Amino acid sequence: MNRKDRFYRFLLWREKHIRERHFILFLSFLVGIGTALVAILLKQLIHYIQGWLVTDSQEGMNGWLPLYPVVGILLSGLFVHYLVRDDISHGVTKILYALSQRKSRIKPHNMWSSLVASSVTIGFGGSVGAEAPIVLTGAAIGSNLGRLFRMEQKTLMLLVGCGAAGAIAGIFKAPIAGLVFVIEVLMLDLTMSSVLPLLISSVTAATMSYIFTGTDAIFKFSQTEAFEIGRIPYVLLLGIFCGLVSLYFTRAMNRIENTYRKLPRQRQKFLLGVTTLSVLIFLFPPLYGEGYNTIESLLDGQYIFLMNGSLFRSLSGNGWGIILFTGLILLTKVFASSATNAAGGCGGIFAPSLYLGCIAGFMFAHVSNYFDFMHLPEKNFALMGMAGVMSGVMHAPLTGVFLIAELTGGYDLFLPLMIVSMTSCMMIIAFEPHSIYSMRLAKKGKLLTHHKDKAILTLLKINSVIETDFLPVRPEMTLGEIVREAIACSPRSLFPVVDRNNVLLGLVLVDNIRNIMFRPELYGRLKVSKFMVSAPAKLQPDMSMEKIMQIFDDTKAWNLPVVDPAGRYMGFVSRSKVFTAYREVLIDTLSEE
Numbered sequence: 001m002n003r004k005d006r007f008y009r010f011l012l013w014r015e016k017h018i019r020e021r022h023f024i025l026f027l028s029f030l031v032g033i034g035t036a037l038v039a040i041l042l043k044q045l046i047h048y049i050q051g052w053l054v055t056d057s058q059e060g061m062n063g064w065l066p067l068y069p070v071v072g073i074l075l076s077g078l079f080v081h082y083l084v085r086d087d088i089s090h091g092v093t094k095i096l097y098a099l100s101q102r103k104s105r106i107k108p109h110n111m112w113s114s115l116v117a118s119s120v121t122i123g124f125g126g127s128v129g130a131e132a133p134i135v136l137t138g139a140a141i142g143s144n145l146g147r148l149f150r151m152e153q154k155t156l157m158l159l160v161g162c163g164a165a166g167a168i169a170g171i172f173k174a175p176i177a178g179l180v181f182v183i184e185v186l187m188l189d190l191t192m193s194s195v196l197p198l199l200i201s202s203v204t205a206a207t208m209s210y211i212f213t214g215t216d217a218i219f220k221f222s223q224t225e226a227f228e229i230g231r232i233p234y235v236l237l238l239g240i241f242c243g244l245v246s247l248y249f250t251r252a253m254n255r256i257e258n259t260y261r262k263l264p265r266q267r268q269k270f271l272l273g274v275t276t277l278s279v280l281i282f283l284f285p286p287l288y289g290e291g292y293n294t295i296e297s298l299l300d301g302q303y304i305f306l307m308n309g310s311l312f313r314s315l316s317g318n319g320w321g322i323i324l325f326t327g328l329i330l331l332t333k334v335f336a337s338s339a340t341n342a343a344g345g346c347g348g349i350f351a352p353s354l355y356l357g358c359i360a361g362f363m364f365a366h367v368s369n370y371f372d373f374m375h376l377p378e379k380n381f382a383l384m385g386m387a388g389v390m391s392g393v394m395h396a397p398l399t400g401v402f403l404i405a406e407l408t409g410g411y412d413l414f415l416p417l418m419i420v421s422m423t424s425c426m427m428i429i430a431f432e433p434h435s436i437y438s439m440r441l442a443k444k445g446k447l448l449t450h451h452k453d454k455a456i457l458t459l460l461k462i463n464s465v466i467e468t469d470f471l472p473v474r475p476e477m478t479l480g481e482i483v484r485e486a487i488a489c490s491p492r493s494l495f496p497v498v499d500r501n502n503v504l505l506g507l508v509l510v511d512n513i514r515n516i517m518f519r520p521e522l523y524g525r526l527k528v529s530k531f532m533v534s535a536p537a538k539l540q541p542d543m544s545m546e547k548i549m550q551i552f553d554d555t556k557a558w559n560l561p562v563v564d565p566a567g568r569y570m571g572f573v574s575r576s577k578v579f580t581a582y583r584e585v586l587i588d589t590l591s592e593e
Contacts, residue, residue: 011149011150014149020155021193023149024151024155024158024159024197025196025197025200027145027146027149027151027159027162027197028158028159028162028196028197028198028200028201028204029200029201029204030145031138031141031142031145031159031162031163031166031201032162032166032169032170032200032201032202032203032204032205032208033204033205033208034138034141034145034163034166035134035137035138035141035142035163035166035167035169035170035201035205036166036169036170036204036205036206036207036208036209036212037208038111038115038134038137038138038141038167038170039134039138039167039170039171039205039209040170040208040209040212040213041115042115042118042119042130042133042134042137042171043130043171043213045115045119045123046119046122046123046130046290047123048123049119049120049123049124050123050125050289053068053123053124053125065125065281065282065285065288066277066278066279066281066282067278068124068125068288069121069124069125069126069127069274069277069278069281069288069340069345070274070277070278071124072120072121072122072123072124072125072126072345073121073124073126073270073273073274073277073340073343073344073345074270074274074344075120075124076117076118076120076121076126076344076345076346077266077270077343077344077345079113079116079117079120080113080117080344080346081266081344083113084109084113084117086107086109086113088109088110088113088114088117088133088136088346089341089346090132090341090437091114091132091133091135091136091137091348092132092135092136092185092186092348092437093437093438094106094110094136095135095136095139095160095164095186096186096437096438098139098143098160099157099160099186104143104146104153104156104157104159104160105143105147105156106136106139106140106143106144106160107140108140108144110136110137110139110140111137111140111141111144112137114133114134114136114137114346115133115134115137117133117345117346118130118133118134118346118347118348121340121345121346121347122289122290122347125281125288125289126277126289126340126345126347127277127280127281127287127288127289127291127333127336127337127339127340127347127352128290128337128340128341128345128346128347128348128349128351128352129290129347129348129349129350129351129352129354130171130290130347130348130350130351131167131168131171131172131348131350131351132347132348132349132350133346133347133348134167134170134171135163135164135167135168135348137163137167138163138164138165138166138167138170139160139161139163139164139167140163141163142156142159142160142161142162142163142164142166142201143156143159143160143163145159146159146160158193158194158197158198159197160186161182161186161194161198162197162198162200162201163201164178164181164182164186165178165179165181165182165198165201165202165205166178166201166202166204166205167205168181168202168403169201169202169203169205169206169209170205170206170208170209171209172218172403172406172407173206173209173210173213173215173217173218173406173407174206174402174403174406174407175199175202175203175205175206175406176202176402176406177399177402177403177406178198178201178202178205178206179195179198179199179202180396180398180399180402181396181399181403182198183398184394184395184396184397184398184399185394185395185396185399185435185437217406217407217408217409218292218407218408219292219295219296219299219407219408220296220299220300220408221299221379221383221408221409221410223379223380223410223412223413224377224379225377225380226412227380227412227413227415227416231376231416232416232419234368234374234376235384235416235419235420235423236419236423237364238360238361238364238381238384238385238388238420238423239388239419239420239421239422239423239424239427240423240424240427241360241364241388242357242360242361242385242388242389242391242392242420242423242424242427243388243392243423243424243425243426243427243428244427245330245356245357245360245388245389245392246353246388246389246391246392246393246424246427246428247392247427247428247431247432248334249333249334249349249352249353249356249389249393249436250392250393250428250432250435250436251432252334252335252338253334253337253338253349253436254436256334256335256338256339256342257338257341257342260272260273260338260342261342266344269342269343269344270343270344272339272342272343273339273340273342273343273344273345274339274343276335276336276339277336277339277340277343280332280335280336280339281336282311283310283311283328283332284310284325284328284329284332285308285310286306286310286329287329287332287333287336290351290355291333291351291352291354291355292351294306294355294358294359295354295355295358295382295386298358298359298362298378298379298382299358299379299382299383299408300379301378301379303322303326303362303366303378304322306322306325306326307321307322307325310325312324312325322366323363323366323367326359326362326363326366327363329359330356330359330360330363333352333355333356333359334352337349337352349393349436350390353389353390353393353394354386354389354390356389357385357386357387357388357389357390358382358383358385358386359382359385360385360388360389361378361381361382361383361384361385361386361388362378362381362382362385364376364381364385365377365378365380365381365382366378380413380416383404383408383410383413383417384404384413384416384417384420385420386400386404386407387400387401387403387404387417387420387421388400388420388421388423388424389424390403390404390421391420391421391422391424391425392424392425392427392428393428393435393436394435394436394437395425395428395429395434395435395438396425396435397418397421397422397424397425398421400417400421400424400425401414401417401418401421404417405417465573465574465577465578466562466570466571466572466573467571467572467573467574467577468570468571468572469490469492470490470492470494470495470496470571470572471486471489471490471492471495472495472496472497472498472502472569473485473486473495473496473497473498473508473528474497474498474499474528475497475499475505475506475527475528475529475532476527476528476529477527477528478523478524478525478526478527478528479513479516479517479522479523479524479525479526479527479528479531480520480523480524482495482508482528483517483523486508487510487517493509493510493511494507494508494509494510494559494572495507495508496561496569496572497528497529497532498568498569501568502568502569503563503566503567503568503569504535504538504561504563504567504568504569505532506532506533506534506535507532507533507534507535507561508528508531508532508533509533512531512533513531516531535560535561536555536556536557536560537551537554537555537557537560538560538561538562538563538567539551539560539561539562539563539573540562540563540564540565541562541564541570545578548560548573548578549578552575552578558574558575558576559572559573559574559575560572560573560574
């Protein structure tokens with residue numbers, strides 16, 4: 001008996017002896033272990049490469065610092081181009097696309113490709129974060145483990161969420177943030193059947209991370225000044241400021257990426273990207289790498305070290321010089337992060353959003369403290385800024401609150417963290433209804449959301465509701481021919497009119513010719529081209545179901561033809577067919593709860 005046969009026998013034994021619910025819990029436990037190990041490995045690889053490179057720069061060789069990311073991006077790009085041969089960027093967006101459009105199936109290479117590419121990119125100083133790649137890796141582990149054991153689509157979706165939750169919990173030591181991230185960002189509904197597997201993956205991954213890396217928080221933060229209720233107005237203002245920073249980051253990132261995307265060759269993207277990144281790092285050394293050292297300095301109140309090695313270090317003793325320097329970093333970080341990914345690197349925006357938030361919170365408090373009647377603790381506001389910008393960029397206020405609290409141990413600031421996160425998220429939603437991860441999918445109608453009706457329509461595909469049993473007729477056919485060869489032979493009362501190339505020209509409706517179809521004297525005199533009518537609208541096979549239902553509402557039609565981009569007839573979609581499919585998916589979805 002070969003290995004495959006033994007595995008099939010195991011699957012049969014499992015189906016017979018282990019209940020589905022219990023087996024899902026076991027798989028979620030395995031996903032938690034796998035994602036934690038991968039997260040720990042990624043962090044160790046990044047730290048090893050950074051320690052190997054930055055030792056020399058600490059001894060004064062800062063001139064090499066802008067060149068390291070060029071090497072890392074080149075190695076990452078060559079790895080992806082020649083070995084992976086697939087796009088592995090925008091990790092969270094890929095997960096959302098897989099959930100909405102690929103039946104929660106993620107390619108097997110995503111279990112290791114993002115790990116390798118991002119460790120090289122970030123280790124050599126790329127201005128991005130490791131969190132989104134590790135989330136994609138964790139989701140891929142969950143998806144492929146579920147596929148290995150032949151799990152159905154609903155379970156695959158849950159295991160993808162378990163992988164993402166485990167990745168966040170493992171890399172940040174933040175189990176609650178992992179669970180909330182899946183609900184807010186991946187937009188999976190929390191039901192009684194899904195909460196336990198997500199918790200198991202999150203807690204398992206966080207526990208593994210504690211075992212291997214200790215129980216200390218990622219960022220050391222000591223609150224030296226207690227939060228005062230009288231500072232709530234300033235906290236609200238910080239939330240508005242963080243919302244504006246989030247809006248700037250989201251829109252600037254989108255436009256810069258579109259600019260790079262328009263370049264015809266990858267070589268051009270690489271040259272422009274690495275040149276931009278190197279120049280920015282030369283001018284602003286804190287843009288090198290993830291930026292966690294900068295965050296630690298600001299949370300420790302040591303902002304003076306930000307300008308070490310910079311051309312602006314002569315201004316370090318000037319308070320307004322610090323504000324100018326951090327303000328320029330706030331504006332240029334998005335260019336550095338976009339350039340890193342566009343040039344061929346691999347990384348996410350978790351770390352950049354935390355970085356920008358810390359800078360924004362520090363700037364807000366530092367500027368405010370120049371007024372005699374104000375005294376704001378800069379460390380506290382830097383911490384709150386991290387939650388504010390992350391919440392705004394991701395449209396996930398709870399994720400921002402719990403992640404920052406678990407990252408730093410700053411639970412005493414829970415109330416102001418919630419106020420800043422809520423205010424920032426409300427601010428950006430007024431201008432951008434979708435997060436930086438979901439905006440492109442939302443514009444294409446390919447985003448799964450918490451809105452039950454929209455989510456079900458997203459799960460429906462036009463190919464599943466196209467009906468092809470309508471008899472086509474030709475425009476040169478006579479009334480007699482269509483009566484004898486079409487109407488008499490088909491139960492349908494609608495007939496598409498096509499030419500020799502199968503291009504749809506119009507429609508024949510029985511109701512429209514009922515007054516003449518029983519007059520034999522007209523059978524040879526009237527042709528189809530005389531009494532056919534135009535279709536009220538034509539559907540395309542790549543249209544979203546939400547768009548299709550909107551067209552049905554606008555036209556008041558009951559049946560609409562589907563044509564390919566060349567106008568060739570493919571079939572019809574009817575309201576009744578869509579409603580039937582909708583009810584089936586709705587019943588299937590509600591059965592999970």
